[in-house]
Amino acid sequence: MTKEKQVIETSEAQIAVHWQEEEYFHPSPTFIGQANLTDESVFERFSLDNFPDYYTEYAELLTWYKYWDEVFDASDAPCWKWFKGGLLNASYNCIDRHLKKNKNKTAIHFVPELETEPIQHITYQELYVRVNEFAALLRDYAQLKRGDRATIHMPMSAELAISMLACARLGVIHSVVFGGFSASACADRVVDSNSRVLITMDAYYRAGKLLDHKIVDDEACQISAEQGQKIDKMLIWQRYQGKISTKGPLIEGRDCIINQKLKHYYGKRIEPEKMLSEEPLFLMYTSGTTGKPKGCQHGTGGYLSYVTAMSKYIQDIHPEDVYWCMADIGWITGHSFIVYGPLALCASTVIYEGVPTYPDAGRCWRIAQDLDVNIFHTAPTAIRALRKVGPDEPAKYNYNFKHMTTVGEPIEPEVWKWYQKEVGKGKAVIVDTWWQTETGGFLCSTVPGISPMKPGSAGRGVPGIHPVIYDEDGNVLPPGSGKAGNICIKNPWPGALQTVWGNRKRFVDTYYARYCKNPDSKDWRDWPYLAGDAAVEAADGYFRILGRIDDVINVSGHRLGTKEIESAALTVLEVAEAAVVPVAHEIKGKEPDLYVALKPGFQASDEIAQRINDAICNQIGKIAKCRKVWIVPDMPKTRSGKIMRRVLGAISNHGDVGNVMTLANPEIVEEIKKMVG
Ligand code: WT7
Numbered sequence: 001m002t003k004e005k006q007v008i009e010t011s012e013a014q015i016a017v018h019w020q021e022e023e024y025f026h027p028s029p030t031f032i033g034q035a036n037l038t039d040e041s042v043f044e045r046f047s048l049d050n051f052p053d054y055y056t057e058y059a060e061l062l063t064w065y066k067y068w069d070e071v072f073d074a075s076d077a078p079c080w081k082w083f084k085g086g087l088l089n090a091s092y093n094c095i096d097r098h099l100k101k102n103k104n105k106t107a108i109h110f111v112p113e114l115e116t117e118p119i120q121h122i123t124y125q126e127l128y129v130r131v132n133e134f135a136a137l138l139r140d141y142a143q144l145k146r147g148d149r150a151t152i153h154m155p156m157s158a159e160l161a162i163s164m165l166a167c168a169r170l171g172v173i174h175s176v177v178f179g180g181f182s183a184s185a186c187a188d189r190v191v192d193s194n195s196r197v198l199i200t201m202d203a204y205y206r207a208g209k210l211l212d213h214k215i216v217d218d219e220a221c222q223i224s225a226e227q228g229q230k231i232d233k234m235l236i237w238q239r240y241q242g243k244i245s246t247k248g249p250l251i252e253g254r255d256c257i258i259n260q261k262l263k264h265y266y267g268k269r270i271e272p273e274k275m276l277s278e279e280p281l282f283l284m285y286t287s288g289t290t291g292k293p294k295g296c297q298h299g300t301g302g303y304l305s306y307v308t309a310m311s312k313y314i315q316d317i318h319p320e321d322v323y324w325c326m327a328d329i330g331w332i333t334g335h336s337f338i339v340y341g342p343l344a345l346c347a348s349t350v351i352y353e354g355v356p357t358y359p360d361a362g363r364c365w366r367i368a369q370d371l372d373v374n375i376f377h378t379a380p381t382a383i384r385a386l387r388k389v390g391p392d393e394p395a396k397y398n399y400n401f402k403h404m405t406t407v408g409e410p411i412e413p414e415v416w417k418w419y420q421k422e423v424g425k426g427k428a429v430i431v432d433t434w435w436q437t438e439t440g441g442f443l444c445s446t447v448p449g450i451s452p453m454k455p456g457s458a459g460r461g462v463p464g465i466h467p468v469i470y471d472e473d474g475n476v477l478p479p480g481s482g483k484a485g486n487i488c489i490k491n492p493w494p495g496a497l498q499t500v501w502g503n504r505k506r507f508v509d510t511y512y513a514r515y516c517k518n519p520d521s522k523d524w525r526d527w528p529y530l531a532g533d534a535a536v537e538a539a540d541g542y543f544r545i546l547g548r549i550d551d552v553i554n555v556s557g558h559r560l561g562t563k564e565i566e567s568a569a570l571t572v573l574e575v576a577e578a579a580v581v582p583v584a585h586e587i588k589g590k591e592p593d594l595y596v597a598l599k600p601g602f603q604a605s606d607e608i609a610q611r612i613n614d615a616i617c618n619q620i621g622k623i624a625k626c627r628k629v630w631i632v633p634d635m636p637k638t639r640s641g642k643i644m645r646r647v648l649g650a651i652s653n654h655g656d657v658g659n660v661m662t663l664a665n666p667e668i669v670e671e672i673k674k675m676v677g
Contacts, residue, residue, distance in 0.1 A: 020413075021538065022413050022455045022457070023454075024454055025430075025453045027453075028427060028429075030402075030427075031428075031448065034318075034402075035316055036313055036316050036449070037316075037463075038449040039450075040450055042447070043463060045057070048466055048490070048491060051464075051491050052071045052492070055071060055072070055082070055464060055493070057309075058305040058306060058308070059071075059082075059301065059305040059494070061308045061344070062093050062304060062305055062308060064087060065087040066085070066086060066087040066274075069085035070083075070084040071083060072084075072524075074523070074524050075522060077522045077526075077527060078492075078508060078512045078516075078527040079498060080492045080498075080524070082277060082299065082302030083278075083302060085276070086277040087275065087276060088274070088275060088300060088304070089171075089275055089300075090275075090281055090300055091131060091166070091169035091272055092169075092272040093308075094339070094340060094343035095124060095127055095343070099124055102319070104123050104125065105123060106121045107122055107126075107127045107343060108122040108127065108158050108161060108350075109348060109350045110158040111351065111352045111367055111371075112205065112353050112354075113205035113207075113352075113358055114208075115359070115363075115366075119370070119371070120158060124346070127162070130162050131165045131169060132166075132169070132268060132269045133262055133265045133268055134262065135166040135167075135270040136269075137235075137261055137262060137264075138150070138172065139170055141264075145170065145172070146171030146172065146273050146279075147171065147173065148173065149173045149175055150167055150173070150174055150197045150198075151176075151186070151190045151193060151195040151197070152167075152177065153181070153186045153198060153199070153213075153217055154179055154199065154201050154213075154330075155179040155353065156328060156352060156353050157239075157351065159201060159237040161329065161338070161339050161351065163237075164176065164282070164329075164335075164339060165339070167282075168300075169272050170273055171273035171279065173281065173282055173283060174282045175193045175195060175284070175285070175295070176284065176329065176330055177189050177285070178328055179204070179328065180328075180330070180621050180623060181330075181620070181621040181623075182617065182621045183217065183220040184223055184618060186216070186217065187221075187223035187229075188293065189293070189295070190224040192295055192502070193283055193501060194229060195229070196230065197231070197235065198221065198231045198235070199234075199235045199258075200213060200214055200217045200235070200236055201213055201236065202236055202238055202244060202245045203246055204353060205239075205353055206355060207358055210239070212245070212246050212247055212248070213246070214236055215246060215247060217234060217248075221234060221254070233256060234255045234256070235256050235258050236255060236258060237259065238257060238259045242259065277301025277302065278302070279299065279300050280297050280498065281298050281303055282335065283296065283501050284331075284335060284437050286436075286438070288510060293561070293564070294500045294503070295503075296437050296438050296500065296501075297498045302494030302496075303340075303440045303441075303495055304344060305495075306441045306494045307337070307344070307440060307495060308341055310337075310495075311336075311341030311342055311344070312341075312345055313463065314431055314433065314442055314447065314448065314462055315337065315341070315405060316429075316448055316449065317341070317342055317345050317347045317375060318347070320347075321348070322371050322373045322374055322375070323348065323349050323373070323375040323377070324350035324352070324367070324368065324373045324375065325338045325377035325405070326356060326377065326379075326382060327378070327379065327408075333407060333408070336440060336441055337377060337405075338351060350367070350371060350373060356378075356382055356386065357386065357390075361390025362396060362397065365393055365396070365399060366397060368399035369398050372399070374402050374403070375402065375404070375405075376401050376403070376404045376423070377405035378404075378406065378407075379409065380406055380412070380415060380589060381556040381587055383406065383411070383415055383418070384589075385587045386423070387415065387418050387419075387422075391422065394425070400425075401423070401424055401425070401427070402428055403428055403430075403431070403448060404419065404423065404424050404428045404429070404430050404431075405430070405431050405432075406433070407433045407434075407435070408556075409557045409590075410545055410547065410589075411456060412456065413456040416432070420455075429448040430453050431445045432445065432456075432458045432459065433445040434458035436531060438496065438497045438511065440496060442465075443461065443489060444459050444460060444465070444467060445459050446459035446460070447462065454540075454542050457538065457542040457544045458544070459542050459543065460542060460543070464491075464493055465489055465493060466489065466491050467489055467537075468487075468489075468528065469486065469488070469536070469537050470485055470486050470488055470528070472485075472486075478537075479537045479538065479539050479540070480537070480539030481536075483536065485535070486514070486515075486531075486535075486549060487534070487535035487543065487545070488528040488529055488531065490528055492527070496529065510532075511529055512529065512530065515528045532549055532550050533545050533547065534546040534547060534549050551563060553580065553582040553590050553591075553592050554589060555588050555590055555591060555624070556589065558623065560592065560624050562580040564624070565594065565626070566578040566579065568616045568618075568619040569594060569612050569616060569629075571615050571619070572608070572612050572615050574599055574602040574608055575597075575599070576596075576598055576600075577597040577635050577643065578596045579594070579596075579635060579643045580592045580593070580626070581593050581648045582649065583653055584653055585627070591627045592624065592626045593626060593627050593628055593630070594612065594616075594628070594629045594630065595632055596629060596630070596631055596632070604631035605631075608631065609629040610629075612626075613625060613626055630675060632671075632675065633671065636660065636663055636665060636668050637663060638664060639662070644660075646658075647663075647669060648672070651669075651673055651676050652676060657669055
């Protein structure tokens with residue numbers, strides 16, 4: 001590792017070192033009394049000696065048409081196959097198998113953002129009917145079949161879950177793109193996955209406004225066509241049944257209003273495809289070090305077994321629970337823990353359309369009270385926002401959480417304690433779940449019915465996951481060493497991505513090459529998974545995650561590639577060079593700060609800065625909006641011409657820039673410092 005990287009890491013680690021070792025919090029006897037997992041012998045059963053067979057316990061939570069021939073196949077290392085030869089269908093497991101006993105039970109509570117609109121309570125029977133009819137439309141009208149990809153670019157809605165489950169029923173690989181992503185980000189994903197069908201919705205509510213969404217996808221179709229991928233069919237759900245809420249024209253032959261077309265499929269039932277366990281269920285794109293997002297490919301049997309087990313044992317979901325995860329279904333958290341996990345367990349899952357603090361700071365707690373939510377799941381960024389706008393709001397409402405999750409970024413112990421005391425009313429257990437888009441489900445977390453919680457630490461590996469921290473040379477940093485290193489997982493697990501869509505080399509290089517001693521090995525022990533996070537392991541074996549080791553900025557719990565932002569900035573004519581650095585933000589955790597140098601002959605102006613930020617929002621989405629675009633006369637550079645992001649990062653965060661005398665242009669540092677203040 002280069003000198004430069006080490007310095008960045010130390011500064012991340014220093015933030016964490018300021019945190020004291022925290023006291024344990026213990027789960028209440030009431031919680032333990034009803035928990036799904038309280039038997040400590042689970043860790044023994046799930047020890048490495050019993051790998052891979054222990055994972056059959058997870059697979060047995062599902063209903064299979066045919067059991068697997070082999071639990072784990074390593075012959076194509078590190079593209080592992082789980083439950084090989086087994087046959088199942090995800091939509092069957094999330095719907096059909098519950099009908100006999102629970103058809104009248106609510107599967108989905110859809111909560112519109114406007115409080116004047118009624119909440120929709122969709123039973124398992126209704127979900128069954130709607131998924132079947134839409135699957136018939138996908139098959140017979142859109143001509144989709146097993147193995148095809150379909151891109152879904154939709155807001156939070158019941159129809160989004162219905163679309164995913166309809167794809168799963170047919171064996172169509174869905175690729176859901178976060179609804180807030182721009183046309184261009186959506187088009188990139190359409191092109192990479194070769195989708196010829198795009199499923200969308202005309203409009204949705206966000207912060208009190210009805211946003212036209214379909215017009216974004218008109219542009220996405222145009223951009224993807226320019227890149228050689230034509231969308232034959234755009235399928236459009238209506239936010240208001242029977243009413244068109246978009247200004248976009250309906251393109252003859254391409255566009256179809258789903259709600260109208262569905263009439264032709266009334267009463268249709270589609271036999272679920274019997275999928276091989278290792279056939280892909282979906283793709284989910286995520287940012288990496290290089291510009292292009294990676295399509296993480298998740299398999300059917302492994303992924304579904306894993307998320308079902310995590311939902312049951314770590315989130316403690318019982319069929320009678322009302323479970324609310326506030327993430328967006330467009331991210332992995334929503335896939336695993338709004339749709340697949342809770343529905344596989346026959347729980348009632350809440351889908352909320354809008355902003356957590358709309359129209360006021362009490363909104364979340366009213367939803368929780370009205371639906372009697374007892375399991376709540378969100379990210380530190382939302383917790384910080386709720387704490388800021390309404391620290392005393394939770395106490396005003398009469399809800400009762402038994403369990404709460406935090407996910408997506410490190411949580412400050414102070415914020416954790418507010419969450420525990422105010423939101424959880426001192427009664428709910430908390431799990432701090434560390435994982436990634438790539439991992440399908442949790443890696444580290446406490447088991448809520450067994451282990452105590454420690455604010456700011458995720459905990460040990462969940463049953464079956466065996467983490468380890470390596471230093472740069474591959475030596476193990478033992479528990480309690482006080483040193484930060486690269487956290488890796490020693491063993492494969494069923495929830496892990498199978499590969500990067502269409503790019504096996506990138507898959508191996510990104511996640512396995514770093515600590516693999518023998519690339520020809522077929523032994524899983526030779527292939528530790530590199531998560532890409534720095535972490536420390538305390539003496540008690542609890543892991544504290546410090547942040548990314550690559551060029552990724554975690555904004556509000558989501559990964560943005562710095563290269564993606566920089567390339568967007570470079571599309572503005574005047575820009576010669578661009579560098580993005582993370583800057584601490586009270587609510588979002590981190591925010592990108594952008595430094596640019598202009599080509600000779602151009603003068604800095606607010607107008608140019610605005611155009612740069614607009615380009616970023618247009619090409620990626622508002623989530624990537626930079627705090628500030630600093631137009632600097634020159635970038636601080638090494639003698640070999642490398643931009644010193646570390647120096648820029650220190651300036652943005654009012655930190656110590658360190659020794660800059662070895663730079664090619666040390667004087668520029670003072671100048672930029674004055675500018676940023
Ligand atoms: C990155 C993964 C996992 C679903 C949401 C984000 C960071 C995630 C935690 C946590 C500290 C965390 C890591 C990880 N992260 N959970 N509990 N504590 N950091 O998925 O967009 O793939 O991001 O988020 O840096 O690598 P993602």
